[in-house]
Amino acid sequence: MQVTRENKDDLNAIIRIQVEKKDYEKAVNDKLKDYKRNANMPGFRPGMVPMGMIKRMYYKPVLLEEINKLVSEQLTKYIDDEKLNILGEPLSNKDEQKDVDFDSQEDFEFVFDIGLAPEVDAEMSKKDKLTYYKIDANKKLIDKHADSYASQYGEMVDGEEVQEEDVVKGTLSQLTSEGEVIEGGITVENASLSMKVVKDEEVKKQLTGAKVGDVLQIDLKKAYPSDAELTRLLNISKEQLETESMLFQLTIEEISRWKKAEINQEFFDKAFGEGAVTSEEEFRNRLREEIERAYAQNSDYKLFLDLKSKMTGKFKSDLPEEFIRRWLLESNEGKLTEEELDKDFEKVKDNLKWQLIQDAIIKKFELKVEPEEIEELARQQVLMQFRQYGMANIPEEHLNNYAAEMLKKDQERRRLYEQRFQEKITQLAKETVKLEEKKIKEEEFSKLFEDK
Amino acid sequence: MDIIKKPIITEKMTNLGEKLNRYGFIVDKRANKIQIKRAVEEMYDVRVDAVNTIIYGGKSKSRYTKTGIIHGKTAAYKKAVVTLAEGDNIDFYSNI
Numbered sequence: 279m280q281v282t283r284e285n286k287d288d289l290n291a292i293i294r295i296q297v298e299k300k301d302y303e304k305a306v307n308d309k310l311k312d313y314k315r316n317a318n319m320p321g322f323r324p325g326m327v328p329m330g331m332i333k334r335m336y337y338k339p340v341l342l343e344e345i346n347k348l349v350s351e352q353l354t355k356y357i358d359d360e361k362l363n364i365l366g367e368p369l370s371n372k373d374e375q376k377d378v379d380f381d382s383q384e385d386f387e388f389v390f391d392i393g394l395a396p397e398v399d400a401e402m403s404k405k406d407k408l409t410y411y412k413i414d415a416n417k418k419l420i421d422k423h424a425d426s427y428a429s430q431y432g433e434m435v436d437g438e439e440v441q442e443e444d445v446v447k448g449t450l451s452q453l454t455s456e457g458e459v460i461e462g463g464i465t466v467e468n469a470s471l472s473m474k475v476v477k478d479e480e481v482k483k484q485l486t487g488a489k490v491g492d493v494l495q496i497d498l499k500k501a502y503p504s505d506a507e508l509t510r511l512l513n514i515s516k517e518q519l520e521t522e523s524m525l526f527q528l529t530i531e532e533i534s535r536w537k538k539a540e541i542n543q544e545f546f547d548k549a550f551g552e553g554a555v556t557s558e559e560e561f562r563n564r565l566r567e568e569i570e571r572a573y574a575q576n577s578d579y580k581l582f583l584d585l586k587s588k589m590t591g592k593f594k595s596d597l598p599e600e601f602i603r604r605w606l607l608e609s610n611e612g613k614l615t616e617e618e619l620d621k622d623f624e625k626v627k628d629n630l631k632w633q634l635i636q637d638a639i640i641k642k643f644e645l646k647v648e649p650e651e652i653e654e655l656a657r658q659q660v661l662m663q664f665r666q667y668g669m670a671n672i673p674e675e676h677l678n679n680y681a682a683e684m685l686k687k688d689q690e691r692r693r694l695y696e697q698r699f700q701e702k703i704t705q706l707a708k709e710t711v712k713l714e715e716k717k718i719k720e721e722e723f724s725k726l727f728e729d730k
Numbered sequence: 731m732d733i734i735k736k737p738i739i740t741e742k743m744t745n746l747g748e749k750l751n752r753y754g755f756i757v758d759k760r761a762n763k764i765q766i767k768r769a770v771e772e773m774y775d776v777r778v779d780a781v782n783t784i785i786y787g788g789k790s791k792s793r794y795t796k797t798g799i800i801h802g803k804t805a806a807y808k809k810a811v812v813t814l815a816e817g818d819n820i821d822f823y824s825n826i
Binding site: 323326328329330331334 | 741744747748821822823824
């Protein structure tokens with residue numbers, strides 16, 4: 279067994295692996311013996327099949343497997359030992375790789391192309407300038423936030439007259455086209471009609487301003503264009519919808535309205551705990567803090583993107599383009615065509631560059647992500663997911679289970695690591711790079727993302 | 731005179747073949763070791779290191795039937811265990 283390397287230039291190299299019979303013989307024989315022990319063939323007792331038969335049936339596949347294993351092992355080992363920083367994966371060399379005939383040959387030579395990563399300078403210093411966008415929590419934003427707080431802590435109250443967003447409750451009874459109540463027709467007691475769902479302007483106008491006790495004639499078909507909505511309201515089947523008259527009489531019994539909480543001490547206590555907030559000014563300050571905290575994440579992300587483009591811009595070394603192209607085409611065989619690759623190649627290159635820079639930064643500044651951090655992050659994400667479904671109180675045990683489940687998936691774990699590194703690099707950038715803080719409105723900030 | 735009559739294919743002989751490179755044949759009773767060596771070398775294109783022979787005597791067998799007792803005798807035969815030179819082997823199963 280011999281592994282040699284020839285450097286073609288700074289970025290491309292060839293690795294030759296010579297495999298002799300003695301390198302693989304033992305492994306292959308052991309494997310065959312294992313097959314023999316378990317072979318079950320008619321005419322022979324189990325495990326008593328002659329070696330000659332086994333060899334004839336399994337020798338070639340076993341040989342192939344063992345050599346494949348051996349070569350990839352050696353290749354990885356060589357790359358590790360020599361501390362080569364390669365791009366992509368080694369590819370079989372098309373020009374120098376001779377045809378391999380597993381039937382007659384005993385010694386094999388495998389030739390691989392590798393693409394070497396160029397030296398990367400991960401220098402970050404005060405010389406680099408980046409803008410840190412801070413979202414200005416202006417009055418409008420705070421108002422919006424306050425409003426959503428207020429409606430979150432609001433309550434249902436009875437209304438006198440029907441307004442835009444009320445829910446009307448009452449009895450629905452089916453009418454003939456002449457406007458008489460059909461005896462034994464469809465009647466729904468305690469039906470609730472939400473004004474938000476009513477689509478037709480005419481019906482809306484008809485309902486607006488109606489009082490408790492009023493009796494109205496409504497064409498439900500007009501009011502609810504969606505069949506699903508109607509079937510649920512009247513509790514009938516879809517077929518009935520087609521045949522039955524949809525003219526109904528509504529007797530209003532109750533008008534409910536979602537009333538936003540009033541901004542007063544009681545509301546503050548409910549929202550933030552007893553005595554935590556005592557005045558409207560404090561309340562607004564509190565909201566400002568919350569908004570800024572929420573947007574700080576976005577600001578960080580923007581900083582990260584800026585850092586990324588700045589560092590990739592600074593990256594001057596060349597990449598083994600020819601090799602990368604080949605690697606991408608071969609590893610995505612069938613899924614990626616030449617034209618598609620041409621189109622996205624610049625992006626791919628930038629991503630690769632960033633990958634290299636990121637690795638260099640991690641090495642240079644000795645950034646580390648501990649498994650515990652990842653666990654914590656996984657737990658947070660699980661919690662967030664549950665919150666979205668409106669479940670805020672998850673037992674610790676449950677949370678841990680879900681997080682562990684999440685970490686079992688390689689892809690998820692890699693994503694979490696990536697995320698954590700991203701956070702750490704951003705943090706690092708904040709400390710090392712000269713930052714220029716800039717207050718910016720939310721809309722403008724969103725625009726910054728769109729430009730990209 | 732055909733020297734080699736047939737190979738002996740049994741689990742016992744298979745094991746001998748795999749471990750010690752020895753193969754068994756039923757041979758003509760009149761053949762001597764030198765002739766057997768030559769015959770095996772010619773037929774399987776291998777080099778023979780040693781030949782051991784055994785002569786098995788026939789056994790008399792008798793069976794009781796309605797028509798009386800039938801007497802008979804199984805045939806006597808000569809068995810040769812051939813050791814091949816290292817590196818050579820015979821694959822009896824190659825044409826299955």
